Amino acid sequence: MSDGEVLQFLSRLPHFRGLPRELVGEVAKFARVRSVELGETIFLQGEACTAFYAVRRGGVRVFRTSSEGREQVLHHIRPGQSFAEAAALTLSSYPASAQAVERDTELVKVPAEPFSKLIEREPRLTVGMVASLSTWLLGLVGRIEELSISSAPARLAHHLLSLPSRERDGHAVIQLPMTKKELAGHLAIAPETLSRILRAWKDRGVAESDGSELHVHDSRVLEALADGGRSEIRAT
Amino acid sequence: MSDGEVLQFLSRLPHFRGLPRELVGEVAKFARVRSVELGETIFLQGEACTAFYAVRRGGVRVFRTSSEGREQVLHHIRPGQSFAEAAALTLSSYPASAQAVERDTELVKVPAEPFSKLIEREPRLTVGMVASLSTWLLGLVGRIEELSISSAPARLAHHLLSLPSRERDGHAVIQLPMTKKELAGHLAIAPETLSRILRAWKDRGVAESDGSELHVHDSRVLEALADGGRSEIRAT
DNA sequence: CGGTGCGTTGACATTTCTCAACTGTTGTGG
Protein backbone atom coordinates (compact mmCIF):
# COMPACT_ATOMS: atom_id res chain seq x y z
CA MET A 1 0.00 0.00 0.00
CA SER A 2 1.52 3.28 -1.06
CA ASP A 3 1.69 6.46 1.01
CA GLY A 4 -1.01 7.97 -1.15
CA GLU A 5 -3.29 5.02 -0.44
CA VAL A 6 -2.69 5.33 3.27
CA LEU A 7 -3.66 8.97 3.10
CA GLN A 8 -6.77 8.22 1.12
CA PHE A 9 -7.72 5.44 3.49
CA LEU A 10 -7.22 7.63 6.55
CA SER A 11 -9.28 10.49 5.18
CA ARG A 12 -12.23 8.15 4.87
CA LEU A 13 -12.16 7.16 8.54
CA PRO A 14 -14.87 8.74 10.70
CA HIS A 15 -12.17 10.54 12.68
CA PHE A 16 -10.72 12.38 9.78
CA ARG A 17 -13.53 12.64 7.30
CA GLY A 18 -14.08 16.19 6.23
CA LEU A 19 -10.74 17.40 7.45
CA PRO A 20 -8.33 19.23 5.13
CA ARG A 21 -6.13 16.90 3.13
CA GLU A 22 -2.91 18.38 4.47
CA LEU A 23 -4.00 17.79 8.05
CA VAL A 24 -4.70 14.12 7.41
CA GLY A 25 -1.36 14.09 5.64
CA GLU A 26 0.27 14.98 8.93
CA VAL A 27 -1.23 11.86 10.43
CA ALA A 28 -0.31 9.76 7.41
CA LYS A 29 3.32 10.78 7.88
CA PHE A 30 3.73 8.65 10.96
CA ALA A 31 1.08 6.04 10.17
CA ARG A 32 2.48 2.62 9.26
CA VAL A 33 0.97 -0.35 7.47
CA ARG A 34 1.00 -3.58 9.40
CA SER A 35 0.00 -6.94 7.97
CA VAL A 36 -1.10 -9.71 10.27
CA GLU A 37 -1.86 -13.37 9.73
CA LEU A 38 -4.98 -15.23 10.78
CA GLY A 39 -4.89 -15.66 14.54
CA GLU A 40 -1.95 -13.32 15.02
CA THR A 41 -2.09 -11.14 18.08
CA ILE A 42 -2.06 -7.40 17.43
CA PHE A 43 -1.75 -6.41 21.06
CA LEU A 44 -2.43 -7.99 24.41
CA GLN A 45 -4.53 -6.77 27.29
CA GLY A 46 -2.21 -5.02 29.77
CA GLU A 47 0.46 -4.30 27.20
CA ALA A 48 1.77 -0.74 26.92
CA CYS A 49 -0.44 1.39 24.72
CA THR A 50 1.62 2.57 21.80
CA ALA A 51 -0.82 3.01 18.96
CA PHE A 52 -4.33 2.75 17.67
CA TYR A 53 -5.30 0.92 14.49
CA ALA A 54 -7.62 1.05 11.54
CA VAL A 55 -8.55 -2.04 9.53
CA ARG A 56 -7.95 -1.81 5.79
CA ARG A 57 -8.61 -5.43 4.86
CA GLY A 58 -9.67 -8.52 6.78
CA GLY A 59 -11.08 -8.48 10.29
CA VAL A 60 -10.06 -8.12 13.91
CA ARG A 61 -11.69 -9.14 17.13
CA VAL A 62 -11.17 -7.20 20.31
CA PHE A 63 -11.72 -9.25 23.43
CA ARG A 64 -11.09 -9.31 27.15
CA THR A 65 -9.71 -12.24 29.04
CA SER A 66 -10.64 -12.68 32.68
CA SER A 67 -8.05 -14.01 35.08
CA GLU A 68 -9.73 -17.38 34.85
CA GLY A 69 -9.45 -17.65 31.08
CA ARG A 70 -12.96 -16.74 30.07
CA GLU A 71 -12.99 -14.64 26.90
CA GLN A 72 -15.57 -12.04 26.03
CA VAL A 73 -15.64 -10.55 22.56
CA LEU A 74 -16.11 -6.80 22.74
CA HIS A 75 -16.06 -5.90 19.07
CA HIS A 76 -15.52 -7.24 15.65
CA ILE A 77 -13.73 -4.65 13.61
CA ARG A 78 -14.25 -4.65 9.89
CA PRO A 79 -12.60 -2.76 7.07
CA GLY A 80 -12.99 1.00 7.40
CA GLN A 81 -13.30 0.87 11.16
CA SER A 82 -10.71 1.59 13.81
CA PHE A 83 -10.05 0.46 17.34
CA ALA A 84 -8.12 1.28 20.51
CA GLU A 85 -8.29 5.06 19.97
CA ALA A 86 -9.64 5.66 23.44
CA ALA A 87 -6.90 3.56 24.96
CA ALA A 88 -4.19 5.20 22.90
CA LEU A 89 -5.33 8.67 23.86
CA THR A 90 -5.89 8.28 27.57
CA LEU A 91 -4.53 5.02 28.90
CA SER A 92 -1.09 3.64 29.48
CA SER A 93 -2.01 0.03 28.78
CA TYR A 94 -4.55 -1.68 26.54
CA PRO A 95 -7.72 -2.72 28.39
CA ALA A 96 -8.34 -5.58 25.97
CA SER A 97 -6.55 -7.81 23.48
CA ALA A 98 -6.84 -7.74 19.71
CA GLN A 99 -6.33 -10.54 17.23
CA ALA A 100 -6.79 -10.97 13.49
CA VAL A 101 -9.64 -13.27 12.54
CA GLU A 102 -9.02 -13.31 8.81
CA ARG A 103 -6.03 -14.15 6.73
CA ASP A 104 -4.08 -11.31 5.19
CA THR A 105 -5.55 -8.74 7.49
CA GLU A 106 -4.07 -5.34 6.79
CA LEU A 107 -3.96 -2.60 9.39
CA VAL A 108 -2.91 1.01 9.44
CA LYS A 109 -1.15 1.68 12.71
CA VAL A 110 -1.19 5.20 14.12
CA PRO A 111 1.39 5.59 16.90
CA ALA A 112 -0.05 7.25 19.97
CA GLU A 113 2.83 9.49 20.85
CA PRO A 114 3.10 11.61 17.73
CA PHE A 115 -0.66 11.59 17.34
CA SER A 116 -1.24 13.00 20.82
CA LYS A 117 1.21 15.75 20.11
CA LEU A 118 -0.44 16.54 16.82
CA ILE A 119 -3.85 16.64 18.43
CA GLU A 120 -2.67 19.21 20.94
CA ARG A 121 -1.52 21.42 18.12
CA GLU A 122 -4.57 20.82 15.99
CA PRO A 123 -7.91 21.22 17.76
CA ARG A 124 -9.72 20.32 14.56
CA LEU A 125 -8.63 16.74 15.11
CA THR A 126 -10.36 16.51 18.47
CA VAL A 127 -13.74 17.19 16.94
CA GLY A 128 -13.46 14.00 14.95
CA MET A 129 -12.10 12.12 17.92
CA VAL A 130 -14.97 13.20 20.15
CA ALA A 131 -17.44 12.22 17.47
CA SER A 132 -15.83 8.84 17.01
CA LEU A 133 -15.61 8.19 20.72
CA SER A 134 -19.29 9.02 20.97
CA THR A 135 -20.00 6.54 18.22
CA TRP A 136 -18.13 3.90 20.18
CA LEU A 137 -20.15 4.81 23.24
CA LEU A 138 -23.39 4.38 21.35
CA GLY A 139 -22.20 1.08 19.97
CA LEU A 140 -21.35 -0.17 23.42
CA VAL A 141 -24.70 0.96 24.75
CA GLY A 142 -26.21 -1.12 21.98
CA ARG A 143 -24.11 -4.11 22.99
CA ILE A 144 -25.22 -3.73 26.60
CA GLU A 145 -28.82 -3.63 25.52
CA GLU A 146 -28.23 -6.70 23.40
CA LEU A 147 -26.57 -8.64 26.20
CA SER A 148 -29.31 -7.70 28.61
CA ILE A 149 -31.91 -9.42 26.44
CA SER A 150 -32.41 -12.53 28.43
CA SER A 151 -33.47 -15.07 25.85
CA ALA A 152 -30.88 -16.42 23.45
CA PRO A 153 -33.07 -16.44 20.32
CA ALA A 154 -34.03 -12.81 20.95
CA ARG A 155 -30.39 -11.84 21.39
CA LEU A 156 -29.46 -13.59 18.20
CA ALA A 157 -32.32 -12.05 16.24
CA HIS A 158 -31.49 -8.61 17.55
CA HIS A 159 -27.89 -9.00 16.52
CA LEU A 160 -28.66 -10.34 13.08
CA LEU A 161 -30.97 -7.45 12.35
CA SER A 162 -28.14 -5.04 13.13
CA LEU A 163 -26.05 -6.67 10.42
CA PRO A 164 -26.11 -5.48 6.81
CA SER A 165 -28.20 -7.63 4.48
CA ARG A 166 -28.73 -7.81 0.78
CA GLU A 167 -31.68 -9.01 -1.25
CA ARG A 168 -31.57 -12.19 -3.30
CA ASP A 169 -34.43 -14.17 -4.85
CA GLY A 170 -36.92 -12.19 -2.83
CA HIS A 171 -35.45 -12.86 0.59
CA ALA A 172 -32.78 -11.18 2.68
CA VAL A 173 -29.31 -12.69 2.85
CA ILE A 174 -27.09 -11.81 5.78
CA GLN A 175 -23.38 -12.44 5.49
CA LEU A 176 -22.07 -13.45 8.91
CA PRO A 177 -18.85 -11.56 9.55
CA MET A 178 -17.48 -14.29 11.82
CA THR A 179 -17.63 -17.99 12.48
CA LYS A 180 -20.61 -19.31 14.37
CA LYS A 181 -18.43 -20.11 17.31
CA GLU A 182 -17.27 -16.51 17.50
CA LEU A 183 -20.81 -15.26 17.03
CA ALA A 184 -21.86 -17.39 19.97
CA GLY A 185 -19.08 -15.83 22.05
CA HIS A 186 -20.20 -12.39 20.97
CA LEU A 187 -23.70 -13.11 22.22
CA ALA A 188 -22.47 -14.87 25.35
CA ILE A 189 -24.19 -18.12 24.54
CA ALA A 190 -22.86 -21.63 24.01
CA PRO A 191 -22.12 -22.60 20.39
CA GLU A 192 -24.51 -25.54 20.77
CA THR A 193 -27.33 -23.20 21.70
CA LEU A 194 -26.70 -21.13 18.61
CA SER A 195 -26.77 -24.24 16.46
CA ARG A 196 -30.08 -25.30 18.01
CA ILE A 197 -31.72 -21.93 17.54
CA LEU A 198 -30.75 -21.91 13.86
CA ARG A 199 -32.06 -25.43 13.56
CA ALA A 200 -35.38 -24.42 15.12
CA TRP A 201 -35.67 -21.46 12.76
CA LYS A 202 -34.95 -23.68 9.80
CA ASP A 203 -37.67 -26.13 10.90
CA ARG A 204 -40.14 -23.28 11.20
CA GLY A 205 -39.17 -21.76 7.89
CA VAL A 206 -38.02 -18.53 9.49
CA ALA A 207 -34.42 -18.57 8.34
CA GLU A 208 -31.83 -20.97 7.08
CA SER A 209 -28.12 -20.94 7.61
CA ASP A 210 -25.88 -21.90 4.72
CA GLY A 211 -22.28 -21.71 5.76
CA SER A 212 -21.51 -18.14 6.59
CA GLU A 213 -24.66 -16.92 4.88
CA LEU A 214 -28.02 -16.70 6.53
CA HIS A 215 -31.12 -16.68 4.38
CA VAL A 216 -33.99 -14.96 6.11
CA HIS A 217 -37.34 -16.18 4.84
CA ASP A 218 -39.56 -14.37 7.30
CA SER A 219 -37.97 -11.24 8.64
CA ARG A 220 -41.08 -10.29 10.56
CA VAL A 221 -40.70 -13.23 12.91
CA LEU A 222 -37.11 -12.17 13.42
CA GLU A 223 -38.14 -8.64 14.23
CA ALA A 224 -40.81 -9.81 16.62
CA LEU A 225 -38.26 -12.00 18.34
CA ALA A 226 -35.63 -9.31 18.62
CA ASP A 227 -38.16 -7.01 20.05
CA GLY A 228 -40.60 -8.74 22.24
CA GLY A 229 -38.61 -11.65 23.48
CA ARG A 230 -40.11 -15.07 23.42
CA SER A 231 -43.87 -14.95 23.17
CA GLU A 232 -44.17 -14.43 19.44
CA ILE A 233 -42.56 -17.61 18.29
CA ARG A 234 -44.06 -19.90 20.83
CA ALA A 235 -47.55 -18.80 19.89
CA THR A 236 -47.01 -19.58 16.21
CA MET B 1 -26.80 26.49 45.63
CA SER B 2 -24.97 29.77 44.96
CA ASP B 3 -23.12 30.59 41.74
CA GLY B 4 -19.83 30.14 43.58
CA GLU B 5 -20.87 26.66 44.66
CA VAL B 6 -21.81 25.74 41.11
CA LEU B 7 -18.40 26.87 39.95
CA GLN B 8 -16.64 24.92 42.67
CA PHE B 9 -18.73 21.85 41.92
CA LEU B 10 -18.03 22.04 38.19
CA SER B 11 -14.29 22.43 38.65
CA ARG B 12 -14.21 19.13 40.50
CA LEU B 13 -15.81 17.21 37.65
CA PRO B 14 -13.43 14.99 35.66
CA HIS B 15 -14.10 17.14 32.60
CA PHE B 16 -12.95 20.37 34.10
CA ARG B 17 -10.52 19.34 36.79
CA GLY B 18 -7.20 21.10 36.37
CA LEU B 19 -8.58 23.77 34.09
CA PRO B 20 -8.16 27.48 34.87
CA ARG B 21 -10.83 28.83 37.16
CA GLU B 22 -11.94 31.49 34.68
CA LEU B 23 -12.49 28.88 31.98
CA VAL B 24 -14.75 26.82 34.22
CA GLY B 25 -16.41 30.09 35.10
CA GLU B 26 -17.43 30.43 31.47
CA VAL B 27 -19.23 27.12 31.75
CA ALA B 28 -20.75 28.04 35.10
CA LYS B 29 -22.27 31.13 33.52
CA PHE B 30 -24.81 29.13 31.58
CA ALA B 31 -25.05 26.14 33.93
CA ARG B 32 -28.32 25.92 35.85
CA VAL B 33 -29.29 24.06 38.97
CA ARG B 34 -32.22 21.69 38.62
CA SER B 35 -33.87 19.88 41.49
CA VAL B 36 -35.85 16.73 40.81
CA GLU B 37 -38.03 14.56 42.98
CA LEU B 38 -37.80 10.83 43.48
CA GLY B 39 -39.02 9.15 40.32
CA GLU B 40 -39.10 12.35 38.30
CA THR B 41 -37.99 12.05 34.72
CA ILE B 42 -35.00 14.16 33.72
CA PHE B 43 -35.21 13.38 30.04
CA LEU B 44 -36.73 10.69 27.88
CA GLN B 45 -35.16 8.47 25.26
CA GLY B 46 -35.75 10.09 21.87
CA GLU B 47 -36.26 13.57 23.26
CA ALA B 48 -34.26 16.42 21.74
CA CYS B 49 -30.82 16.69 23.28
CA THR B 50 -30.54 20.06 24.94
CA ALA B 51 -28.10 19.57 27.77
CA PHE B 52 -25.90 17.27 29.79
CA TYR B 53 -26.05 16.96 33.55
CA ALA B 54 -23.92 16.45 36.61
CA VAL B 55 -25.29 15.09 39.86
CA ARG B 56 -24.66 17.19 42.94
CA ARG B 57 -26.83 15.28 45.41
CA GLY B 58 -28.97 12.18 45.22
CA GLY B 59 -28.84 9.67 42.39
CA VAL B 60 -29.96 9.12 38.82
CA ARG B 61 -30.47 6.06 36.74
CA VAL B 62 -29.97 6.08 33.01
CA PHE B 63 -31.88 3.38 31.22
CA ARG B 64 -33.11 2.28 27.83
CA THR B 65 -36.59 1.10 27.09
CA SER B 66 -37.12 -1.36 24.28
CA SER B 67 -40.20 -1.07 22.13
CA GLU B 68 -41.74 -3.89 24.14
CA GLY B 69 -41.31 -2.19 27.49
CA ARG B 70 -38.26 -4.03 28.77
CA GLU B 71 -35.97 -1.68 30.68
CA GLN B 72 -32.24 -2.02 30.91
CA VAL B 73 -30.31 0.10 33.38
CA LEU B 74 -27.20 1.50 31.75
CA HIS B 75 -25.74 3.48 34.61
CA HIS B 76 -26.37 4.66 38.07
CA ILE B 77 -25.02 8.16 38.41
CA ARG B 78 -23.93 9.28 41.82
CA PRO B 79 -22.85 12.64 43.18
CA GLY B 80 -19.79 14.02 41.44
CA GLN B 81 -20.54 12.19 38.20
CA SER B 82 -22.10 13.42 35.04
CA PHE B 83 -24.14 11.93 32.23
CA ALA B 84 -25.34 12.50 28.66
CA GLU B 85 -22.22 14.43 27.60
CA ALA B 86 -21.70 12.26 24.58
CA ALA B 87 -25.30 12.70 23.53
CA ALA B 88 -25.24 16.45 24.09
CA LEU B 89 -22.10 16.86 22.04
CA THR B 90 -22.86 14.70 19.05
CA LEU B 91 -26.46 13.60 18.93
CA SER B 92 -29.71 15.32 18.27
CA SER B 93 -31.78 13.14 20.58
CA TYR B 94 -31.08 11.27 23.81
CA PRO B 95 -30.36 7.57 23.26
CA ALA B 96 -31.65 6.71 26.74
CA SER B 97 -33.90 8.02 29.48
CA ALA B 98 -32.87 9.39 32.87
CA GLN B 99 -34.80 9.43 36.10
CA ALA B 100 -34.04 10.42 39.70
CA VAL B 101 -33.89 7.48 42.10
CA GLU B 102 -33.49 9.46 45.29
CA ARG B 103 -35.54 12.20 46.81
CA ASP B 104 -34.20 15.74 46.61
CA THR B 105 -31.81 14.91 43.81
CA GLU B 106 -29.92 18.01 42.72
CA LEU B 107 -28.45 18.37 39.25
CA VAL B 108 -26.33 20.90 37.47
CA LYS B 109 -27.58 21.25 33.93
CA VAL B 110 -25.16 22.37 31.23
CA PRO B 111 -27.02 23.39 28.06
CA ALA B 112 -25.55 21.84 24.96
CA GLU B 113 -25.75 24.78 22.66
CA PRO B 114 -23.61 27.35 24.50
CA PHE B 115 -21.27 24.60 25.64
CA SER B 116 -20.61 23.40 22.09
CA LYS B 117 -19.81 26.94 21.05
CA LEU B 118 -17.50 27.41 23.99
CA ILE B 119 -15.71 24.17 23.23
CA GLU B 120 -15.01 25.33 19.70
CA ARG B 121 -13.39 28.45 21.03
CA GLU B 122 -11.55 26.69 23.81
CA PRO B 123 -9.60 23.60 22.77
CA ARG B 124 -8.50 23.05 26.33
CA LEU B 125 -12.03 21.91 27.13
CA THR B 126 -11.88 19.10 24.59
CA VAL B 127 -8.99 17.43 26.36
CA GLY B 128 -11.19 16.88 29.37
CA MET B 129 -14.10 15.81 27.22
CA VAL B 130 -12.04 13.23 25.39
CA ALA B 131 -10.71 11.93 28.69
CA SER B 132 -14.17 11.70 30.17
CA LEU B 133 -15.61 10.02 27.09
CA SER B 134 -12.82 7.49 27.31
CA THR B 135 -13.69 6.89 30.93
CA TRP B 136 -17.28 6.23 29.93
CA LEU B 137 -16.05 3.85 27.25
CA LEU B 138 -14.01 1.93 29.77
CA GLY B 139 -16.93 1.85 32.15
CA LEU B 140 -19.19 0.45 29.44
CA VAL B 141 -16.59 -2.14 28.50
CA GLY B 142 -16.64 -3.13 32.14
CA ARG B 143 -20.42 -3.40 32.07
CA ILE B 144 -20.26 -5.59 28.98
CA GLU B 145 -17.78 -7.85 30.66
CA GLU B 146 -20.03 -7.97 33.67
CA LEU B 147 -23.13 -8.83 31.67
CA SER B 148 -21.27 -11.48 29.73
CA ILE B 149 -20.49 -13.37 32.89
CA SER B 150 -23.04 -16.09 32.55
CA SER B 151 -23.76 -17.07 36.11
CA ALA B 152 -25.83 -14.75 38.23
CA PRO B 153 -23.86 -15.17 41.48
CA ALA B 154 -20.64 -14.36 39.63
CA ARG B 155 -22.20 -11.30 38.07
CA LEU B 156 -23.42 -10.11 41.42
CA ALA B 157 -20.07 -10.74 43.12
CA HIS B 158 -18.25 -8.94 40.34
CA HIS B 159 -20.50 -5.96 40.66
CA LEU B 160 -20.33 -5.78 44.44
CA LEU B 161 -16.55 -5.81 44.37
CA SER B 162 -16.60 -2.80 42.09
CA LEU B 163 -18.55 -0.87 44.72
CA PRO B 164 -16.82 1.15 47.44
CA SER B 165 -16.69 -0.57 50.84
CA ARG B 166 -15.70 0.45 54.33
CA GLU B 167 -14.40 -1.59 57.23
CA ARG B 168 -16.44 -2.22 60.35
CA ASP B 169 -15.90 -4.76 63.11
CA GLY B 170 -13.30 -6.52 61.03
CA HIS B 171 -15.45 -7.11 57.94
CA ALA B 172 -16.23 -5.08 54.86
CA VAL B 173 -19.53 -3.26 54.61
CA ILE B 174 -20.84 -2.33 51.19
CA GLN B 175 -23.52 0.33 50.93
CA LEU B 176 -25.81 -0.58 48.06
CA PRO B 177 -26.47 2.56 46.03
CA MET B 178 -29.86 1.36 44.86
CA THR B 179 -32.76 -0.85 45.81
CA LYS B 180 -32.37 -4.56 45.29
CA LYS B 181 -34.93 -4.51 42.56
CA GLU B 182 -32.89 -1.93 40.69
CA LEU B 183 -29.71 -3.84 41.33
CA ALA B 184 -31.34 -6.89 39.82
CA GLY B 185 -32.26 -4.85 36.76
CA HIS B 186 -28.71 -3.60 36.52
CA LEU B 187 -27.42 -7.16 36.45
CA ALA B 188 -30.18 -8.34 34.14
CA ILE B 189 -31.48 -10.94 36.58
CA ALA B 190 -34.85 -11.41 38.23
CA PRO B 191 -35.25 -9.82 41.67
CA GLU B 192 -36.14 -13.24 43.06
CA THR B 193 -32.85 -14.66 41.86
CA LEU B 194 -30.97 -11.88 43.60
CA SER B 195 -32.83 -12.57 46.79
CA ARG B 196 -31.98 -16.26 46.58
CA ILE B 197 -28.31 -15.68 45.94
CA LEU B 198 -28.08 -13.42 48.97
CA ARG B 199 -29.92 -16.04 50.97
CA ALA B 200 -27.46 -18.71 49.88
CA TRP B 201 -24.52 -16.50 50.78
CA LYS B 202 -26.00 -15.86 54.19
CA ASP B 203 -26.45 -19.58 54.76
CA ARG B 204 -22.85 -20.20 53.86
CA GLY B 205 -21.55 -17.35 55.96
CA VAL B 206 -20.13 -15.53 52.96
CA ALA B 207 -22.09 -12.30 53.26
CA GLU B 208 -25.24 -11.01 54.83
CA SER B 209 -27.58 -8.36 53.57
CA ASP B 210 -29.06 -5.94 56.07
CA GLY B 211 -31.34 -3.50 54.31
CA SER B 212 -29.24 -1.49 51.93
CA GLU B 213 -26.02 -2.60 53.59
CA LEU B 214 -24.16 -5.74 52.74
CA HIS B 215 -21.82 -7.24 55.30
CA VAL B 216 -19.13 -9.30 53.65
CA HIS B 217 -17.74 -11.94 55.96
CA ASP B 218 -15.54 -13.77 53.50
CA SER B 219 -14.39 -11.54 50.69
CA ARG B 220 -12.19 -14.25 49.22
CA VAL B 221 -15.15 -16.38 48.29
CA LEU B 222 -16.66 -13.30 46.65
CA GLU B 223 -13.50 -12.66 44.67
CA ALA B 224 -13.28 -16.28 43.60
CA LEU B 225 -16.88 -16.12 42.45
CA ALA B 226 -16.50 -12.88 40.55
CA ASP B 227 -13.50 -14.26 38.84
CA GLY B 228 -13.82 -17.90 38.15
CA GLY B 229 -17.50 -18.29 37.74
CA ARG B 230 -19.20 -21.11 39.46
CA SER B 231 -16.79 -23.84 40.47
CA GLU B 232 -15.42 -22.30 43.63
CA ILE B 233 -18.59 -22.13 45.62
CA ARG B 234 -20.02 -25.46 44.60
CA ALA B 235 -16.89 -27.23 45.72
CA THR B 236 -17.00 -25.70 49.16
C1' DC C 1 -54.87 3.26 59.36
C1' DG C 2 -55.04 1.55 54.77
C1' DG C 3 -52.66 1.26 50.45
C1' DT C 4 -48.67 0.61 47.59
C1' DG C 5 -44.74 -1.63 46.40
C1' DC C 6 -40.27 -3.93 47.93
C1' DG C 7 -38.35 -8.06 49.48
C1' DT C 8 -38.76 -12.83 50.48
C1' DT C 9 -40.04 -17.56 49.90
C1' DG C 10 -42.03 -21.69 47.58
C1' DA C 11 -43.34 -24.49 43.61
C1' DC C 12 -42.89 -25.20 38.96
C1' DA C 13 -41.78 -24.59 34.01
C1' DT C 14 -38.27 -23.47 30.82
C1' DT C 15 -34.10 -22.36 29.08
C1' DT C 16 -29.57 -22.99 28.66
C1' DC C 17 -25.27 -25.23 29.76
C1' DT C 18 -22.36 -29.27 29.96
C1' DC C 19 -20.61 -33.41 28.43
C1' DA C 20 -20.05 -36.56 24.81
C1' DA C 21 -20.06 -38.42 20.33
C1' DC C 22 -19.97 -37.87 15.47
C1' DT C 23 -19.39 -35.44 10.80
C1' DG C 24 -17.32 -32.67 7.44
C1' DT C 25 -13.86 -29.45 6.12
C1' DT C 26 -9.38 -27.45 6.01
C1' DG C 27 -4.67 -27.32 6.26
C1' DT C 28 -0.28 -29.65 7.03
C1' DG C 29 3.44 -32.70 6.66
C1' DG C 30 5.10 -36.90 5.07
Added chain:
DNA sequence: CCACAACAGTTGAGAAATGTCAACGCACCG
Protein backbone atom coordinates in the same frame (compact mmCIF):
# COMPACT_ATOMS: atom_id res chain seq x y z
C1' DC D 1 -1.01 -36.19 -3.46
C1' DC D 2 -2.84 -38.35 0.33
C1' DA D 3 -3.43 -39.39 5.27
C1' DC D 4 -4.03 -37.41 9.39
C1' DA D 5 -4.74 -33.91 12.77
C1' DA D 6 -7.34 -30.07 14.27
C1' DC D 7 -11.31 -27.82 14.65
C1' DA D 8 -16.01 -25.82 13.44
C1' DG D 9 -20.45 -27.41 13.51
C1' DT D 10 -24.24 -30.53 14.74
C1' DT D 11 -26.96 -33.50 17.55
C1' DG D 12 -28.50 -35.92 21.79
C1' DA D 13 -29.27 -36.59 26.76
C1' DG D 14 -29.27 -35.04 31.27
C1' DA D 15 -28.31 -31.58 34.82
C1' DA D 16 -28.30 -27.09 36.52
C1' DA D 17 -29.57 -22.44 36.60
C1' DT D 18 -32.88 -19.06 36.10
C1' DG D 19 -37.34 -17.11 35.08
C1' DT D 20 -42.33 -17.10 36.12
C1' DC D 21 -46.29 -17.17 38.96
C1' DA D 22 -48.25 -16.72 43.37
C1' DA D 23 -48.58 -15.66 48.14
C1' DC D 24 -47.21 -13.23 52.17
C1' DG D 25 -44.86 -10.01 55.60
C1' DC D 26 -43.34 -5.59 56.15
C1' DA D 27 -42.07 -0.74 55.85
C1' DC D 28 -43.17 3.62 54.31
C1' DC D 29 -46.24 7.24 52.85
C1' DG D 30 -50.19 9.61 52.52
